[in-house]
Amino acid sequence: MADNNPQPPARTPSKLSQIPVxxxxxxxxxxxxxxxxxxxxxxxxxxxxxxxxxxxxxxTPHVRAAYRAIDSRRAAILTPHHARRRSLREARETPRNFLxxxxxxxxxxxxxxxxSSSSPGSALSGATEGGGRNGEEEGDTSExxxxxxxxxxxxxxxxxxxxxxxxxxxxxxxxxxAEDEDWEDDDLPQPHRSAGLEDLTENFTVQSxxxxxxxxxxRDGHRMMRDxxxxxxxxxxxxxxxxxxxxxxxxxxxxxxxxxxxxxxxRIPDEFSRLDSDETRRRETIGHExxxxxxxxxxxxxxDFHIEVPVGMDESTTTFMIASPTRQFEMVEGxxxxxxxxxxxxxxGGGFAELMDRxxxxxxxxxRNDIGLTFDDYDDDGMDLDNNLDQAAGSDExxxxxxxxxxTTAMRVSLSAxxxxxxxxxxREEGGEGRGGLxxxxxxxxxxxxxxxxxxxxxxxxxxxxxxxxxTSGAKGNISPEALKAIMQASDxxxxxxGDDLSAYAKHAHRKxxxxxxxxxxxxxxxxxxxxxxxxxxAQRYLPxxxxxxxxxxPPVPVKKRRKATASSSRTGAGGEDEEVT
Amino acid sequence: MPGQKAYxxxxxxxxxxxxxxxxxxxxxxxMIYLDxxxxxxxxxxxxxxxxxxxxxxxxxxxxxxxxxxxxLAKFKG
Numbered sequence: 131m132a133d134n135n136p137q138p139p140a141r142t143p144s145k146l147s148q149i150p151v152x153x154x155x156x157x158x159x160x161x162x163x164x165x166x167x168x169x170x171x172x173x174x175x176x177x178x179x180x181x182x183x184x185x186x187x188x189x190t191p192h193v194r195a196a197y198r199a200i201d202s203r204r205a206a207i208l209t210p211h212h213a214r215r216r217s218l219r220e221a222r223e224t225p226r227n228f229l230x231x232x233x234x235x236x237x238x239x240x241x242x243x244x245x246s247s248s249s250p251g252s253a254l255s256g257a258t259e260g261g262g263r264n265g266e267e268e269g270d271t272s273e274x275x276x277x278x279x280x281x282x283x284x285x286x287x288x289x290x291x292x293x294x295x296x297x298x299x300x301x302x303x304x305x306x307x308a309e310d311e312d313w314e315d316d317d318l319p320q321p322h323r324s325a326g327l328e329d330l331t332e333n334f335t336v337q338s339x340x341x342x343x344x345x346x347x348x349r350d351g352h353r354m355m356r357d358x359x360x361x362x363x364x365x366x367x368x369x370x371x372x373x374x375x376x377x378x379x380x381x382x383x384x385x386x387x388x389x390x391x392x393x394x395x396x397r398i399p400d401e402f403s404r405l406d407s408d409e410t411r412r413r414e415t416i417g418h419e420x421x422x423x424x425x426x427x428x429x430x431x432x433x434d435f436h437i438e439v440p441v442g443m444d445e446s447t448t449t450f451m452i453a454s455p456t457r458q459f460e461m462v463e464g465x466x467x468x469x470x471x472x473x474x475x476x477x478x479g480g481g482f483a484e485l486m487d488r489x490x491x492x493x494x495x496x497x498r499n500d501i502g503l504t505f506d507d508y509d510d511d512g513m514d515l516d517n518n519l520d521q522a523a524g525s526d527e528x529x530x531x532x533x534x535x536x537x538t539t540a541m542r543v544s545l546s547a548x549x550x551x552x553x554x555x556x557x558r559e560e561g562g563e564g565r566g567g568l569x570x571x572x573x574x575x576x577x578x579x580x581x582x583x584x585x586x587x588x589x590x591x592x593x594x595x596x597x598x599x600x601x602t603s604g605a606k607g608n609i610s611p612e613a614l615k616a617i618m619q620a621s622d623x624x625x626x627x628x629g630d631d632l633s634a635y636a637k638h639a640h641r642k643x644x645x646x647x648x649x650x651x652x653x654x655x656x657x658x659x660x661x662x663x664x665x666x667x668x669a670q671r672y673l674p675x676x677x678x679x680x681x682x683x684x685p686p687v688p689v690k691k692r693r694k695a696t697a698s699s700s701r702t703g704a705g706g707e708d709e710e711v712t
Numbered sequence: 713m714p715g716q717k718a719y720x721x722x723x724x725x726x727x728x729x730x731x732x733x734x735x736x737x738x739x740x741x742x743m744i745y746l747d748x749x750x751x752x753x754x755x756x757x758x759x760x761x762x763x764x765x766x767x768x769x770x771x772x773x774x775x776x777x778x779x780x781x782x783x784l785a786k787f788k789g
Contacts, residue, residue, distance in 0.1 A: 577730075584730035591719060595749065596771075599756035605763065605771050612773030617755065620780040624751050624787060625724075628744065629731025631789035636734050643735035644728070649743040652789040658750050665743065672749045677718040677742065 578626070586622050589614060628652070719745050747787070755783045 189197070577583050596609050596617050609617070635648040653659045659668060670678060725741045736744075758779040759771045768775060 580733040582730035603757040603760040605760040607770035616773040616776035633732035655789045674718045
């Protein structure tokens with residue numbers, strides 16, 4: 131297609147160029163020819179014969195050819211040369227030719243002005259002969275050509291100017307033209323302005339809130355810093371600093387200070403902190419109910435840290451914060467959350483309100499002291515277990531009481547608080563599993579209903595297995611981590627169910643060990659094996675080669691056992707099976 | 713594959729032991745693993761069908777979760 135396209139135009143111009151060339155040089159040639167037939171037939175006869183088609187029929191083909199040549203010559207002569215060459219379609223369809231002609235007609239007007247400076251004669255000739263000037267144009271002087279070009283360019287500008295008014299209409303309509311405004315108001319505003327406004331607002335919120343939200347420690351640190359700055363906003367110097375730091379992300383500290391839920395931005399972090407505090411409070415309550423000394427101790431410690439933190443922030447806020455922002459703020463935030471947890475854990479629902487009050491009051495000394503006292507009591511209850519942390523906490527406690535604070539102690543406290551927080555996090559995870567307070571930190575370890583600890587299958591193996599089966603079943607792509615999680619959950623349940631079934635079979639047979647017969651029974655009851663598919667065939671089909679090799683390495687024992695088992699399941703095992711079933 | 717273990721035999725045995733509160737005799741864990749493989753096959757097949765019906769790309773957690781209950785019931789002894 132691409133090769134064909136360029137060729138026809140190359141041919142057609144050549145043909146077109148050839149056709150006039152043939153005719154025009156054919157004129158003298160035909161003159162030389164026509165005398166030949168013209169000698170035989172007089173021209174009057176030719177014309178008369180030409181007029182009447184019957185005469186044509188009588189003529190010899192040679193004469194017809196001569197007539198054709200004459201006709202073509204006449205047509206060539208009568209039709210103007212340039213007009214014949216031109217394709218009228220262009221002139222009809224596009225206004226350019228018309229405009230060019232108009233330009234030529236109007237050219238004298240424009241030419242007269244430059245003619246004063248340049249040649250008038252050519253301009254006059256151009257003015258007098260306005261109609262068929264295409265041929266003359268070609269033969270005219272370069273000056274006129276330049277004039278024509280200039281006029282064309284001017285009228286070309288007119289074309290542009292016709293287009294241009296439309297463009298200004300847009301701007302004018304937007305600016306305040308009466309009709310255009312209505313016209314465009316119907317079209318544009320509903321999609322445009324509303325969308326733009328929404329985008330603007332959303333972008334603003336996203337930019338202002340989400341970006342800091344992703345970096346949790348920094349954001350929380352900022353929040354805490356903001357609170358603290360709000361506390362310090364009483365002092366003009368520090369307020370200036372806080373404004374300089376905070377103005378980028380948050381509204382001024384005073385507004386937040388005044389109303390707890392005034393600003394949306396303020397509300398969100400508060401809710402987040404509330405969630406955190408709820409989680410920690412849950413931990414706390416779990417610890418209380420379970421009576422776990424460790425949990426209590428951790429909570430008490432946290433509360434200690436908690437009290438200390440605000441004091442430290444109050445007294446040495448500027449140094450404390452500027453020193454190492456993110457880390458310290460993270461710690462501080464965590465401590466705050468834990469403090470919330472501690473307060474809520476002690477005072478029930480009121481603790482949280484207390485926290486909120488404290489936050490809104492921005493660590494007033496009275497509140498802090500109150501909380502400190504309550505936490506002191508709390509610590510006496512729970513502070514028996516961890517020696518090092520307790521010592522640190524105790525020292526810090528004393529420090530709080532004395533309110534003699536140094537940044538180093540604050541740092542130490544915050545670090546210890548972080549450690550305790552981590553432990554709390556682990557405990558929470560374990561607690562989520564179900565009263566696994568004594569279980570180890572590893573999240574993969576689980577406890578069965580019989581109280582026996584076990585680890586679920588390695589996810590890599592499960593994923594590999596699932597992926598092979600997913601491919602064989604025609605699924606595309608890899609298994610997403612979410613899907614893997616679900617598969618792991620399903621396999622855990624599967625093993626739980628399988629263990630229950632196997633133990634039921636074994637216990638029914640008054641055995642304390644799960645035997646191969648139990649497993650075979652189970653598979654039969656699962657309808658995985660039947661008369662056609664033996665377990666060994668299944669093993670051959672599904673187990674990997676290494677396992678098959680292992681099975682083949684130990685063929686005598688298991689295979690015989692299996693055969694016996696399958697055979698016995700038909701004779702003896704069948705009876706047992708029925709008994710087990712019922 | 714060649715370097716890898718086919719499956720952690722001890723882990724499987726421990727899991728079953730923990731759930732059944734019984735001892736597991738010698739080569740049962742192989743059969744247990746076979747059963748698990750069959751379960752996984754069924755699960756993935758069902759999940760693939762579910763995912764295709766739901767118009768999802770590949771197997772998602774939702775499809776697996778939807779299918780898990782039925783497959784477990786299928787493998788209830």
